[in-house]
Structures are given as C-alpha cells and as structure tokens.
Amino acid sequence: MSQEPHQTSDRRELPIERGFPIERVNEIADKESRAKQWYRPVYTMHKWWARRLGCVFRAISLYSLLDDPKKAQIYESNQENESLSEFTNSELDIQNLINQVDLEDPESLWKLFPKDVRIKDKKVLDPFMGGGTSLVEASRFGADVVGNDLNPVAWFVSKKELDAGVTDIEVLKQAFDKLEDSVADEIQEYYKTECPNDDHLADVMYYFWVKELDCVSCGDTVSLFNDYRVGKGRYEHDDKYHVLCPKCESVILVDDWREECTCDAVVGKTGKKCGHEFVPEEGTSGGGDYTCNSCGQKYGILDAIQEQGGFNSRLYGLEYHCPTCDQNNLNKGQIKSYKQVEDFDIRLLEEARNEWSEKEGLQEYVPTEEIPLGIKTDSSKFEGNITGGHNVLRQGFSDWTDMFNERQLLSLSKLFREIDSYENQNVKEFLLLTASNILRTNNMMVGYDYSRNGIVNLYKSNSFDPPQKPCEGNVWGAEYGRGTFESIRDMVIRGVEYARNPTERYIKDGDTHETAPMEYSVGQSASVRCGDMRTLDQENEFDAVITDPPYYDNVIYSELSDFFYVWQKIVLHEDYEHFEPERTPRTESIVANPAVQKGAQEFEDEIRQAFNKIHTSLKSNGVLTFTYHHSDSESWGELLSALCDVGFEVTATYPISADENKFFEGEAVSFDIIVVARPATDRESVSWNSLRRDIYRTARRTRKQLEENRDLSRGDIGVMEMGACFREYSKHHGKVQRDGDIMSAKEVVQEIYGIIQEASDIGVEDVFIDLLDTANVSYDDVNKLSRGTNANPEDLKEMRLYNQDDGFELGTWDNEKRQAYIQERVNGDSDDHLSNLDKLQFLRYRYEKGQAVQNYVEKWDVDDDMRELAGRLADVTGDDTYTRVLGDRDITSY
Numbered sequence: 047m048s049q050e051p052h053q054t055s056d057r058r059e060l061p062i063e064r065g066f067p068i069e070r071v072n073e074i075a076d077k078e079s080r081a082k083q084w085y086r087p088v089y090t091m092h093k094w095w096a097r098r099l100g101c102v103f104r105a106i107s108l109y110s111l112l113d114d115p116k117k118a119q120i121y122e123s124n125q126e127n128e129s130l131s132e133f134t135n136s137e138l139d140i141q142n143l144i145n146q147v148d149l150e151d152p153e154s155l156w157k158l159f160p161k162d163v164r165i166k167d168k169k170v171l172d173p174f175m176g177g178g179t180s181l182v183e184a185s186r187f188g189a190d191v192v193g194n195d196l197n198p199v200a201w202f203v204s205k206k207e208l209d210a211g212v213t214d215i216e217v218l219k220q221a222f223d224k225l226e227d228s229v230a231d232e233i234q235e236y237y238k239t240e241c242p243n244d245d246h247l248a249d250v251m252y253y254f255w256v257k258e259l260d261c262v263s264c265g266d267t268v269s270l271f272n273d274y275r276v277g278k279g280r281y282e283h284d285d286k287y288h289v290l291c292p293k294c295e296s297v298i299l300v301d302d303w304r305e306e307c308t309c310d311a312v313v314g315k316t317g318k319k320c321g322h323e324f325v326p327e328e329g330t331s332g333g334g335d336y337t338c339n340s341c342g343q344k345y346g347i348l349d350a351i352q353e354q355g356g357f358n359s360r361l362y363g364l365e366y367h368c369p370t371c372d373q374n375n376l377n378k379g380q381i382k383s384y385k386q387v388e389d390f391d392i393r394l395l396e397e398a399r400n401e402w403s404e405k406e407g408l409q410e411y412v413p414t415e416e417i418p419l420g421i422k423t424d425s426s427k428f429e430g431n432i433t434g435g436h437n438v439l440r441q442g443f444s445d446w447t448d449m450f451n452e453r454q455l456l457s458l459s460k461l462f463r464e465i466d467s468y469e470n471q472n473v474k475e476f477l478l479l480t481a482s483n484i485l486r487t488n489n490m491m492v493g494y495d496y497s498r499n500g501i502v503n504l505y506k507s508n509s510f511d512p513p514q515k516p517c518e519g520n521v522w523g524a525e526y527g528r529g530t531f532e533s534i535r536d537m538v539i540r541g542v543e544y545a546r547n548p549t550e551r552y553i554k555d556g557d558t559h560e561t562a563p564m565e566y567s568v569g570q571s572a573s574v575r576c577g578d579m580r581t582l583d584q585e586n587e588f589d590a591v592i593t594d595p596p597y598y599d600n601v602i603y604s605e606l607s608d609f610f611y612v613w614q615k616i617v618l619h620e621d622y623e624h625f626e627p628e629r630t631p632r633t634e635s636i637v638a639n640p641a642v643q644k645g646a647q648e649f650e651d652e653i654r655q656a657f658n659k660i661h662t663s664l665k666s667n668g669v670l671t672f673t674y675h676h677s678d679s680e681s682w683g684e685l686l687s688a689l690c691d692v693g694f695e696v697t698a699t700y701p702i703s704a705d706e707n708k709f710f711e712g713e714a715v716s717f718d719i720i721v722v723a724r725p726a727t728d729r730e731s732v733s734w735n736s737l738r739r740d741i742y743r744t745a746r747r748t749r750k751q752l753e754e755n756r757d758l759s760r761g762d763i764g765v766m767e768m769g770a771c772f773r774e775y776s777k778h779h780g781k782v783q784r785d786g787d788i789m790s791a792k793e794v795v796q797e798i799y800g801i802i803q804e805a806s807d808i809g810v811e812d813v814f815i816d817l818l819d820t821a822n823v824s825y826d827d828v829n830k831l832s833r834g835t836n837a838n839p840e841d842l843k844e845m846r847l848y849n850q851d852d853g854f855e856l857g858t859w860d861n862e863k864r865q866a867y868i869q870e871r872v873n874g875d876s877d878d879h880l881s882n883l884d885k886l887q888f889l890r891y892r893y894e895k896g897q898a899v900q901n902y903v904e905k906w907d908v909d910d911d912m913r914e915l916a917g918r919l920a921d922v923t924g925d926d927t928y929t930r931v932l933g934d935r936d937i938t939s940y
C-alpha cells in the first residue's frame with residue numbers, strides 16, 4: 047500500500063510521519079541497553095541521567111532527515127575501505143526506499159540503518175541535549191548539529207562526545223601514559239595489603255567500611271551492619287559466602303549466610319578457634335533503626351546521626367588481588383579473595399590521612415562547596431515531595447568532600463592537580479572527563495554488590511543514597527575491579543575510537559552483526575552552547591529539532607549533577623564562564639521541583655515556552671521529533687494543547703522502550719513515545735461531529751492496518767492510533783466547534799481516548815455507517831468494511847442492513863425490507879432487542895410520514911449513545927432529521 051508521499055508546496059511529508067520501524071528498533075535497543083559500553087562506547091565515557099539509547103536516535107534521525115534522494119549518499123563500509131554502495135548510483139532507488147515507508151511497512155529505510163549515510167544541507171538542533179545522544183547520531187548523518195543545555199555538566203559531556211570524533215587518538219593515549227607515569231605509583235601505594243599467602247604485598251581492589259554510632263543507652267559503639275556478608279565465594283567456593291564474624295572480625299567462608307554458623311577462625315597465639323555462633327543475615331541495623339549488641343537498645347539511625355553530630359566510619363575488611371601469587375600460579379581462590387583488616391591496613395590508612403592533612407597544594411584540587419539544600423538533599427525542608435529523595439543533609443553530610451574519605455581525597459586531588467597542568471586543552475578535558483566519571487565509584491556513597499563481587503555505582507537510583515556499609519575502590523586501579531581510573535580510561539579511549547570510526551550493530555536472520563568501522567566520524571560540524579534554551583536566538587534556521595525534553599519531576603538534573611560539577615569546575619572554571627558559579631543553575635531549569643517552588647503547572651508553562659522557542663527556531667517546513675513519556679490522558683492532553691497552541695501540528699506518535707528495565711513490562715503504560723510535530727499551516731473550522739467521524743475512521747483504519755500487517759502489542763497500536771488521531775485534530779486546533787463552543791485540545795484528547803477504545807470494538811452500526819459513506823456501495827464493501835470488526839456480513843444481512851434480491855441495496859430508513867424488519871420488532875411483544883440504529887431509522891420513517899415521534903422518544907429514554915449515533919447518521923447522510931427527531935436544539939450546521 048505504498049503511496050507517493052504528499053507534497054505541498056514547501057513541505058514534504060517525511061518518512062517518520064508515515065511510519066517508524068519500532069519492532070526493528072526495539073530488537074536492537076534491547077541488545078544495546080544491555081551492553082552500551084560495547085555498542086556505542088562514546089556514550090559511556092561519562093555518566094548522564096536518563097540517557098536515551100543511541101539506536102533510537104539514529105533511527106529517528108534517519109527517518110526525520112532523509113527526504114530527498116538528491117541530497118543523500120550512501121557508503122558501504124567493509125574491511126578495506128568504504129565505497130559508495132549500490133544504492134548511491136541510483137537516486138531512484140533511494141527515492142523508492144523513502145516512498146515505501148508507510149504505516150503498514152515502514153522498514154524500507156531500515157536497510158540504511160547499518161550504512162554510512164550522509165545527508166547534505168541539514169541543520170539540526172537539540173535544545174535539551176543532556177548526554178548528547180541526538181547530536182552525536184544526527185551528526186553521523188552529516189548534519190550540522192547545534193546543541194544546548196542549561197546544565198554545564200551536560201554541556202561538558204556532550205561537547206566531549208562531539209569532540210571525540212575529531213580527536214587525535216595517539217596524542218590522547220600519550221597523555222594518558224604521561225599521567226600514569228606521573229601519578230599512578232604514588233596513588234597505588236596506598237592500596238596495598240599483606241598477602242595472606244606469603245611474605246609480600248598484594249593489591250587492594252576494595253576496602254569495606256561500616257558506619258558507627260554510639261548506643262544512646264549504654265554508650266557502646268555500634269557498627270551498623272545490616273548483615274555480615276562480605277562477598278560471594280568465587281571459583282571453587284562459588285556456592286559459599288564470605289562473611290564477617292562479629293566477634294573476632296575474621297572473614298570466614300560459610301555455606302549459607304542466612305543460616306546459623308560457627309566461626310572457625312583461629313584467634314590469637316593460642317591456636318584456639320573463635321567458635322562464635324551467629325546468623326550472618328542478622329545484623330545490627332535495619333528498617334532505619336540500629337540495635338546495640340550490649341544492651342539491646344533500638345534507636346533511629348537518622349535521629350542518632352542528628353543528635354551525635356554525624357557518624358564514624360570504620361574499616362573492617364578488604365578484597366585483594368595478588369599479582370605475585372598470580373604469577374606463581376597459586377589457586378585462583380587464593381589470588382583474589384577477601385580478608386579482614388589488619389594493623390598494616392590501618393597504618394596505611396593513617397599514612398594517607400597524614401599526607402592528606404599535611405601536604406601543601408593538594409587541598410585546592412578538591413571542591414570547597416557545600417552541598418546545596420534541595421529536594422534530593424533534604425526534602426523535609428520543602429512542602430511537597432518527590433520520590434527517591436534520600437536527604438543526605440540530614441545524614442551527616444554537609445560539604446561535597448564529606449562524600450569521600452581522606453584516602454580518596456588524597457588520590458583524587460593528585461589526579462586533578464596533574465590533569466590541570468596539561469597544556470593541550472582538548473586532551474586536558476578528556477583526562478578530566480575520565481577523572482570526573484570515576485567519582486561515581488570512588489566515594490563513600492556506594493556499597494558493594496555482594497552477589498556480583500563488585501562496587502556499585504552512585505546514581506543507581508537518581509538520588510544520593512548513602513549505604514551503612516560503604517565500599518572504597520582503588521582509585522587508580524589494580525588488575526581487577528570496577529570503576530577505577532584505568533578502567534574508565536580504557537572506556538574513554540574506546541569511546542574516542544568509536545567516535546572517530548563508528549560502527550553499527552544490526553540483526554540479520556536472528557544474529558547480531560557489526561559493520562566495519564565507518565569513515566564518517568561523529569561531530570564533524572557541531573557546536574554546543576550552555577544556557578537556558580529559551581534564550582536561543584536562532585529563527586527559521588533548523589530543518590529539524592530532535593530532542594528529549596525534561597519531563598515533570600522525572601530527574602532533578604541540577605541537584606544530581608552538582609556532584610560532578612564541583613569537581614569539573616576545579617579545572618574548567620577559568621576556561622568557561624558557566625563553570626564559575628558555585629552550583630549548576632536551578633531556577634531556569636524546566637522541571638517540577640518543590641525546592642524551587644515549581645509544581646506541575648509551572649512545568650507545563652515552561653515546557654510551552656520551550657515548544658514556542660523550538661517553533662521559532664525551525665524552518666516552516668522543518669520537523670520537531672522528540673521523545674517523551676507516555677502517560678495518562680490528562681498529560682497527553684496537556685502535551686497536545688501545548689504543541690498546538692504554539693503552532694505545531696502533531697503528525698505521528700510511536701511507542702519506544704526507554705530502557706531494559708521498562709522493556710518487558712508489557713502494555714502501553716510502561717512505554718515512552720516519540721512525537722512528531724511540524725509547524726502548522728492554516729487551520730480550518732470544523733464541527734465536532736464531523737471531526738469526530740474523521741477521527742473515528744482514522745483510528746479504525748490505523749488499527750486495522752497495524753493489526754493486519756505488523757506484529758505489535760495492543761499498547762503499541764494504541765499509541766500509534768493516538769498519533770494518527772492527533773494529526774486529524776491538529777489541523778483544526780482552536781477551531782473545533784461543539785454546541786456553539788470551541789473545544790479545547792484536552793477535551794478532544796478525552797474524546798479520542800473513548801473513540802480509540804470504541805474503535806477497537808467496531809460493530810454492525812459502525813460498519814453500516816461506513817457503508818452509508820461509501821460511494822457506489824456494493825457487496826464487496828460490506829465484506830471489506832467488516833473485516834477485522836465485530837460485525838460480519840451475515841449479521842448485517844439478517845438485520846436487512848443490506849439485501850441483494852434485486853441487485854445490491856442498502857438498508858436505509860426508506861428501504862422497504864429494512865423498515866419491515868424494524869416494524870416487526872417495534873410491534874412485537876418486547877422491544878428489548880431494538881438497537882439504537884433500529885430506533886433512529888424508525889423515528890426517521892415516522893417523521894417522514896408525518897406521524898408522532900415524541901411518545902417513542904420518551905418511551906425509549908434517549909441516552910448519549912443514541913444521540914451520538916444520531917449525530918453520526920446525520921453527518922454521514924447530510925440529513926439532520928436524525929438529530930431533530932430526538933429533540934436536539936443544536937442542529938444548525940456549522
């Protein structure tokens with residue numbers, strides 16, 4: 047069913063307005079979301095929150111930007127070099143791929159997904175670039191991209207992604223080597239321990255800490271162990287668990303950490319076993335309280351922290367790797383394992399503390415700022431709340447440096463100081479990017495994942511959630527261990543290599559393939575700005591705005607990003623003015639956040655201003671494609687009216703998956719959506735009755751097309767139906783009249799919800815109305831229109847809604863056979879089985895004959911459904927008697 051796309055004078059209908067291959071995108075998105083650092087390492091160089099997947103924006107870019115075969119060149123990447131692909135020689139072929147995209151089969155363009163496609167003369171803006179995904183992907187198609195974000199951290203992260211494509215990898219590697227030569231040994235010195243196997247030192251991968259509070263009753267110190275797990279056993283012990291004995295503090299191996307066990311560690315010089323019996327699962331803290339081992343007093347942790355002016359932390363265990371034993375081929379379980387903390391470890395920590403407090407010139411390389419008050423740092427100070435706030439300010443943290451211990455501050459300051467001394471700005475910034483991203487793991491705000499034997503990242507949830515048992519990693523890095531400078535450095539190098547010569551993974555015959563590296567690199571023509579997007583000054587300039595705007599209180603970017611900002615600022619504040627302030631901007635941030643006195647209404651007002659600005663920046667034939675959350679009808683209504691009010695027409699909506707977590711949850715609620723909108727042309731007045739009919743048909747048609755041709759869930763189909771209906775509405779926004787009033791977009795969305803539901807339940811009456819609306823109607827139409835509905839031709843025939851005795855006849859009110867059928871029922875014993883259609887045709891007939899109708903109208907208790915149907919009949923036949931017989935006053939035609 048491929049048609050030539052519409053083309054008005056200056057506006058081509060874009061592939062993305064006709065169809066989008068969500069099945070293909072989801073298939074690859076599912077894989078990408080599980081292995082982002084391998085699929086598109088350019089995006090894992092540094093954390094940003096709620097990032098969209100690259101494949102989603104690549105597909106969006108391809109379907110939004112490729113509209114003119116004359117402007118496209120397609121290269122095939124292969125192992126040797128790139129060549130123009132077979133398509134390129136033929137504009138006609140590309141034109142075909144473009145034209146073939148439609149709702150039923152949008153996959154023609156998908157063929158180009160794994161190709162190096164370059165599209166000329168396209169200018170793309172992302173005013174809310176965040177982690178820069180849209181810009182990186184659009185730039186790979188050769189577009190000139192302009193990015194903007196209010197947040198300096200987002201600006202920096204995106205800038206480096208775009209810089210990566212034009213960065214000399216050798217120069218960068220040399221800089222990393224030089225950094226290693228100058229600071230690695232010095233840092234690593236503080237992460238050593240005595241190897242339990244022999245008389246030499248091993249490397250520490252992780253130190254384990256526990257918080258301590260005084261018992262409010264007896265004054266004893268209580269360590270806040272929620273349980274005594276240290277880490278799951280490895281190799282030959284992978285069915286066991288390492289736990290800490292609360293009595294002798296040895297790390298022992300037990301079969302089951304939930305069951306009672308006896309400590310078999312030998313203590314002291316006597317050679318005697320400890321023998322302590324305990325259940326490792328049963329710790330001293332839980333549910334926000336802690337319990338004293340000596341006197342049994344239970345008390346709230348938060349209260350105690352407040353009253354005692356903070357908490358202490360104590361080192362109790364560590365995980366090591368011994369390179370010497372590794373070389374000597376000892377058992378794997380001996381080379382890498384857990385052990386308790388000994389004097390050596392305490393002394394080393396003391397040395398680090400001393401160096402940190404005494405050494406000159408390092409303090410200026412850690413942040414000096416206080417943690418600002420905010421909804422994520424102390425929600426109790428504001429009216430209104432937000433999910434996932436963890437109130438660090440009430441947990442004994444007040445400066446950003448409180449989130450780190452002295453050894454971490456010492457190591458990090460050495461790194462930052464060294465990085466700050468680099469001359470080459472670009473190189474310096476990549477080193478900074480790396481150092482900044484290791485902050486996520488090298489702080490005291492993260493714990494250890496016992497079952498997976500590795501440190502957890504900060505921002506697993508989008509908030510600060512300090513654990514009772516923090517885990518301290520090795521800042522530079524040992525042979526193993528996550529989130530170290532070495533491992534993030536390798537990821538940054540991979541990111542830069544990828545940006546220089548990106549590849550694509552695609553699925554063919556069920557297997558994933560990767561293309562050879564493509565020649566066209568990321569960010570060849572790119573610029574980024576840091577500021578409020580409402581102050582952008584471009585007008586009529588962009589062919590496309592591709593973006594992911596903020597969504598209510600989904601993520602409080604400003605508060606979260608300050609954690610990185612205060613460190614990045616150390617190196618960047620002299621180079622960029624947006625790195626001068628104490629913290630990232632909040633008031634201009636478009637978000638619902640009680641801490642800046644903004645609720646849903648403020649968010650909605652601001653997002654309108656944003657759409658308005660986007661509208662101004664777009665060319666009149668441009669397109670706005672953005673991702674958003676799918677939610678209830680009310681926020682759909684809000685979104686539609688905001689877009690329409692500022693002058694957009696919504697032309698399509700599609701469901702997408704946000705991330706792996708949301709992937710398998712099923713129906714519509716868990717999906718994010720893509721919205722396609724274009725600057726509206728003139729809008730025409732329309733009556734709600736007639737628009738309703740259009741919308742109804744559109745919903746039906748869309749559903750049928752999708753159900754018959756694609757393998758989609760009901761939720762997916764619902765979202766696309768919505769988009770198709772919005773498109774109908776958008777052409778008339780502000781000019782839809784019902785009962786003499788103009789309908790608002792929100793009212794219409796409410797109606798559309800109902801219509802979509804109804805359209806999924808198409809019955810005899812609906813098919814009949816469609817038949818009424820069909821020119822030169824024939825039996826073929828009965829067949830065709832009944833397909834995929836709850837009606838079938840037999841039912842229609844039985845009701846005499848058509849008959850074929852003397853050629854094909856429709857059962858209109860003045861059709862004898864049809865009227866005989868109705869009268870039989872009206873005059874029968876009961877009229878229970880009279881349908882609304884029967885009733886209306888009966889009334890219409892009586893009216894014609896000059897017979898009274900009022901008594902029937904009263905008897906039948908006319909309801910909304912019947913009025914509705916009367917309206918539709920009147921509308922489709924142009925005969926408003928149907929509504930008049932029901933006594934409707936408002937039947938003037940608009």
Ligand SMILES: C[S@@+](CC[C@H](N)C(=O)[O-])C[C@H]1O[C@@H](n2cnc3c(N)ncnc32)[C@H](O)[C@@H]1O
Binds near residue numbers: 098099174178636637
């Ligand atoms: C949903 S995020 C974008 C995520 C991005 N698409 C990605 O994949 O990483 C929205 C962004 O809008 C930014 N933002 C909020 N208010 C803004 C404003 N007034 N001007 C510009 N950017 C703003 C936030 O800082 C945030 O980075």
Ligand SMILES: [Zn+2]
Binds near residue numbers: 261264265266340342
């Ligand atoms: Zn006590």
Ligand SMILES: [Zn+2]
Binds near residue numbers: 292294320321322
């Ligand atoms: Zn013991």
Ligand SMILES: [Zn+2]
Binds near residue numbers: 244247368
């Ligand atoms: Zn060893």
